[in-house]
Amino acid sequence: MERKTCFYKCVVAFVVMICSIITMSAQTKVTNANQLKAGCVIKIYPYSDYYGDRDYALACSGDGQPLDIYKNVGSGDEWTLEDAGDGSCYVKNNNGCYWAYQGSSDDEEMKCTIDKSSAVKVRLTWDSKNGGVCFWNDIDGSGLIDCHYFYWWAYPDEDDPSFTGTFDIALLKEGNGSDFVQKEMTTVVDGIKYSLDANQKTAKVIANNHSYSGDIDIPANITYDNVVYKINALGFGCFADCEGLKSIKLPDGITSIEGRCFNNCENLQSVDLPSGITSLGVECFAGCEGLKSIKLPDGITSLGESCFYFCSSLTSIDLPSNIRSFGESCFESCYGLTHVSLAEGITSLGVCCFSDCSSLTSIDLPSGITSLGSSCFSGCSSLKSIDLPSGITSLELGCFSDCSSLTSIELPSGITSLGESCFSGCSSLKSIDLPSGITSLGGSCFEYCSSLTSISLPESLTSLGVRCFYDCISLANVHLSSDKISLGNGCFECCRSLKSIDLPSGITSLGDWCFRDCSSLTKISLPERLTSLGGECFEGCSSLKTISLPSGITSLDYSCFKDCSSLIEVSLPSGITSLGDWCFLGCSSLKSINLPESINSLGSSCFGDCKGLASVYVYAEQLPTMGYTVFENCDANNCILYVPKGTIDMYRQSDFGYFKNIVELDATGINNPAASTNLKEVYRYTTNGRRLLTPTKGINVVKYSNGMVKKELVK
Template structure:
């Protein structure tokens, strides 16, 4: 209609025609729809649409190609119109837009345009351009029923390219010699007989490439290196011949194939002996699945992955002493019953893809005993997973890690020695029968679900250092009776302690006071609460923290405490039953725990535990140590001790009281207050304070008049004395502590300052022991004691051992203690334990102490720091060292007695030191000795400088000097002693200006020199005494062999070693990686200049990494492409002589007489050079055989000859 309107309006025929042409170009494509599928088959993406019975059908040409020539479709290789193309899949797809039908209603499902006989050319021309045909695309001829011939030039045949290929007329399908790779399932189900052209370059065969074949024989060509998994799956009626060049033959490759195997000669030396397949010096697979035992012969170094897998009839395997490597899943799902792994096994392959079925012994359901003699550091992941009969496993102390699921579902395994284990990986003992876990003292990490569903586990104690119970750690341990968690635990994750001890009562002893995170430990559902049979004991002083979590209910009272303090009591003649008893306090014993106590001297005092009380009964004068323990069953939760002093009636009783703590007003934050209060309350100096209490008591005992006056004062102050009661005097010593400051780095405490003052007071009381004293106050009118002598400061000048529990931020760190004493400032050092507790000795009594992680001392003498250099010099005695930490006013004056001191510089920089007006420089980490001599009569001081004689560290011998410090003009003796097999190579002495000091050789390793006016450095070097290298003895290198001398040369020069202590394997092929490594070692193993690695297939961790970079730098090789080196490809004769020729500098050559070496070959000059230099004479008078693989013997011979 549009066209008709347009024509009616047109006025000139020409304009009508032009306009119509323009209009036609604007019409939509479907307006010019194809009339058949054949019409559009060369147009990728085009669709033919037709209608039948009111149903619309479509046939679309698939976009798998770029052009068609001669009824063959081609695709630009790599999607770029370059020089190469692949034979492409050429097909169409069907759809029905409104009929609800798919391909199912069609008689042919694979819609290919290919028919008849197809001959793929080596080149093809399209649009005046010629392309090389180098590949066959995936599925190109899948299900094809015609005949295909491939010409030379094809390099790769893709995935399923000839899947179910049904060659018309039968016969052979010849794989061209140029093909290097065959893809996965390429010839699966093909009915043609697959053969290979002579001179085949095939290297790689994909997974199931030759599955379900029907041909009688399949002979793979020499040179094939890699076979894919299940390469011959279900081709059981086809005899397979595998070349000796294949490097990866394994059970995975042979899986699904039970037919007849044979092998061609090659470096692998494949053979089947007694039903066992060997190759490359390793056991690959047991082909006879009916055997019950296998004795692996000596000489075998490796057992390949899955070698004995799924052999249900196998009961026993003996392993040789030569075995070094076990692949993954070697014994998995076999019937093996016991095994001894020899000490020689050092390497185990990791399980790929975390597949538990491929653990070393996974699912060996008959395995009962295992002895591992090898010094492994880990029981590998999944190693014994589902070994349900396993009863005993032993391993050496070197094992420190149990891998993931290593003993999962080992239901018969009840005991394992874990005393040396530091790491338990996730699910290590999940569902195992473990019931007895020996010492875990070295454990520092425990993973998720480690003991989950261990329903025989009874008791377990985790050591200090474990910080978290991870998810499901003890979930469903239904027989667990006791779980001990350390003080370092800060978090408990979900389900960690769910469903414990469901059939009996279960106890958990928590020792942490700083729980930070508790996440649904009993389960994740809303009804998951702590079960009634579970008791959780916790430190009483942390009760609030525990009740703030889901662990402890508000009404529960299961806190425990045990802290004993020294106490005193007096023997009395009173008749009251409890007159000679003492009740020790600070003991909290919850229901379910027991309290036990012993006395070190029952002749002085006895002790009994009565519920939550410790009752001490005095027997005679003296002292006894009372030790108490809190237990759950047999487990000791807490233990503490104290000293009880028993005195005669009428004697003043000494006692030690708890610290009296106050806080400076500058500390206002509530959390800070709690931290410093806890720190202050933890201060202990028991021996010092106890001694002070006794001293004060003795003073009062010697003054009867003062005693009477104080007792009279007591009644005057309102002390009530009942009938039969006596007034007793107690000297009470304690520490008065004022928390003065706290410093934090963000939220971490870094400094705390405490002013600690020892005090003594006298109390009069009617109590018979110090523990029962109750001071009378306005609020406590019924008290039995009054203060009769107010607290006084004790002057303590002796050394005092002080213990302080610092915040957790100090844990495991070196703590510096600044002591501001009355006679100076001193610095002490102490290392905090895992909880932050330190113990140090104060040498100057008490007063303010600052605890910090920063050293403020200027200098140190004998472990004590000082605020100034002068103070340190004053403290240093004759022969002591003053170590300087800070470059602050390093000036001092010495007077009095003569002495020699050494100044050591630890500031990090050179320092200038002045003593008695003499200034000297001390380098960092160096020393300087200074001697002060007291004048014989009046006048000033005198001093002489002695300089340090430093000895540089050296190997392979010792160097001693005498003296180590000397003044100018002194004689210094050097004694050198080489280690056995070494001799002195050089000995040099240099002064501060690096000038050489003259040496005199005195013989017998002694040398002397005259000391200059500076420090000197002695440097010695020792070298190994040259010995003739031992000639290696290789059983496979006869003295008559052409390569005998070359092998000796290669070994002696470190080019290569044997393949074992007694074998060289001369006929084994060499890879490209090995060849460049040989050249690199022959050159002295130089460091490559560049760090840039152009090759994606050369990783930084491989042995040949430096060799490859060096070879590229030297122009010896440029790789097989811009990004690949092909390290595992076998090195040919052509490549070998080319590498050698380039290493020699590629000299100019001429000539060449081999018929198989064309003049334009890349290796032509290299071959001519090799012949002219006598490196090789070819394989015959007229042939060089450039593509023949080069053996180890040939390569070292070529190199040996080139080096002559």
């Protein structure tokens, strides 16, 4: 079974291991430093990391901080105290050692000295000239070394050979008073391997080269060397990857099941858990694809991270009332799980807890839950509805993403934010009421909610994240209440049913692609305080017919109105200075454009493919800079370019010379239009090119249906 990584799932940063010091017979602490002798053997205790790899390590630390000293050594390696003959000693690896990032070398040595002030410890002094490592060592005099593994980025500066540090190893004396031995004691009984604790007279089942198969019955006790040992635990990964294991019976005396215990036992169908079990470790049953049901003891209070991950045949599970916590991805990818009822004491669900439980149709959440982790129910494609407890104040990233059958959900009144992709892919969600106190919707929050037809955004809302309503193809009505709201990039992109939208007066900017491909959008009123439109803001709005830009806009970004094929009228503000690349490219219905006196830059292909363009009015007496092919595929023969009087030669010799008909704008006199019953006013502008909707006091420049342009004095 290949481990699937949940969307946005946290990476485990530290792995904890315990190095046990066990002797072959009665043990006593060293009481006299002179009892320490050369030849003391220190067996390095093996552990498995998060991914099941086998490593062996010697713990070390100094001055209460990690010394960044790390060693991987091979299975069965031993470290031996060697007498240096000068009151000091060496700890020597007989089989060679391998240094993190430092290559390999046989017979590497670590110098040590005997600390006369403490007969219980041997103090080792590390010389960093050979490189690297990292462990935290807490010696409390108990004879045990607790080792917490830090990752390899914390190794010392290899260019600083002066680095040194010290660490201690607590030694136990063997019964005969000679050598001091740290040694793991194991035995195999009826094919099952055990680690023995001579002090406690207990035994723990441990891995035996993944050879376990069939039906296994673990006894309550075993006898070794005439001593009876009580079986009390299943060790870390002891049955991991035993694909032939079908069932197992455990004695009542077992109280601990460690992490990865049954990991990837693909054919395991049933397990009887003893009543004394209180927790299940990390990935305990992960990958047990054949496990159909399991009864958890009443005493269990927690389930570890990925405990039942990818138990794809698990259809139901009775969770004891004492359970208080679930680890991340606890039931992730349990495809067959249909219903879950959680105990009242649970207050939170971890990251990806029920992610990809595609058959889950219902879940009973206890009233005390206050938080749901990221992607908690992501991919629960059969979940139709869910009641959220009142204590929940936010929904995290991807919480209900791809819940494609979810038709409705009632959000608690206390919710203030919805995280990124929170309801992304909820393709059956038709409506949702947002609480009055909500302040933000994360990026892609309702992305691909293809059945969502309308939404009312409360006044408390101050921001819509990037692609917030992306591809909500049925969204026809949006009501924005807040004057302070900001619209992120692509906010309403591909909302193909959106016909109109009223933007609050306080909006000052629209992000990139904000309304791109809103192909049904016929009109939009831009507030006067608007000062910027992002790139591709209205690209592909093929039904948009007219647009009037507020006076505060001084430039249009790239592709701003690209492919607005129905656009026939654009009113540019008098202060606009530049039009970006491809700004009106493909606006094939645009018949006329007025470029005010302030214009000084036209981007590449700015009016490319504007095949319906019949007239272009340029009021700038200084020639604007032009990108490549500004008017490419416009009708060069029939479109008339109007330029200020006295500038015709300048324009003809520039890229504006693309047009065959260039006419100087004769608007120097103040005349009344000729009386004609067929003559109609087409456009009206101020003398600096600002579009006027009605006659305005002062001098108006008026264009008539016969192409004539006159100045008109309005009193």
